Amino acid sequence: MNLPERRDAALRRLLEEAGAPSVPPGLTEAAVRRGARLERRRRAVRVTLWTLFCAAFVASVVLLLVTGGPTVPPSKTTPPLQHW
16 A cells, blocks of 8 residues: 555545534525625626726717817927928
8 A cells, every 4th residue: 555545545534533524503504695795795896897997988988079189289309491
């Protein structure tokens, strides 16, 4: 019997001797309620963030359409070419 087989056998013996673990009554229901509450909260945050993102996108598009978009001022760093 090699080492992994001995470990497996020892683990099986421990699990068989220990029996079923005792779980407090109502633990499952409490876990389900907590999980549902967390899922509702995550869904609400996700919906809120998507709503804000869409509102910001629509506001950006409206601003772009109203103002005509960004305009680049003429460059003043180089003098005009004269008398070539």
